Amino acid sequence: MYKPKLEKDIRCPLEYGLDIFGGKWKSRIICVLAEKKVLRYSSLRKEMTNITDAVLATTLKELIADGIVQRQQFDEIPPKVEYCLTDKGRSVLPILQSICRWSGAYHRENSEYIHSQCQKCDYKCENSSD
Amino acid sequence: MYKPKLEKDIRCPLEYGLDIFGGKWKSRIICVLAEKKVLRYSSLRKEMTNITDAVLATTLKELIADGIVQRQQFDEIPPKVEYCLTDKGRSVLPILQSICRWSGAYHRENSEYIHSQCQKCDYKCENSSD
DNA sequence: CCAGTAACTATGAAATTAATGAGTAACTCA
């Protein structure tokens, strides 16, 4: 059974925010959903190279519990479940973009940073072109 | 001896950025230094309630290696070392503020989030009043 | 009737991160 971290609710806004889109997979899921709009569970897993079911399922639960991702279930056989960002989820995209821009300013010149397993770069950094 | 993570340099900007100010202590150190400008090691540890020497020392090394924090050593007895933010370090403050503002919009209404051990809230959230 | 599919869950191992507690050099102050 999934147990939400109650402690999170008494943390400060900065920790609350970092908890929502920090970590290894959360920002990546948010970016993929931002790009593809709607994805079934299996398609999402294919987009996220190397993620395992256990991690994807629990990470999705956290994002849903935090109101970032919406889950819509269709009662069919075989099962069908669709995931997309909520308004709250879309509202974090400017923050992620600002992080990308900031990093780009310091990080871009001295290394290759776009590797094939990181879809969010292709999305984020091309779209933040002001 | 401290070994920098080379892998970080081939990651995408979003991961690079989250690595720099994510984690349990990094954003807190950045905020305290933003507020106090300059702090000796021992004062910094006092500001960060509950941090241990081992964690503070290695976290500082990471922030220094990432160019966020500057270390200045005075050859005195007893030893004296001062820490402050670099320009790059100060440039992350707007991002941290935007995270605070975002969180505040969603998080503020339903809980107490400022607790005594979180100095960065007092700093961050009062200063982001637009 | 057996393999395949979808969307998971459960379990244990591995890896990473953080915490604990002690120790160090070279002094100063009582």
Add this chain to the structure above:
DNA sequence: TGAGTTACTCATTAATTTCATAGTTACTGG
């Protein structure tokens, strides 16, 4: 002489996060 100070390091343990693998239900297509 002996405790206190500073800015750490080191070794070990604990906690957290992630990975790897297998299993489940209720079907469908061959």
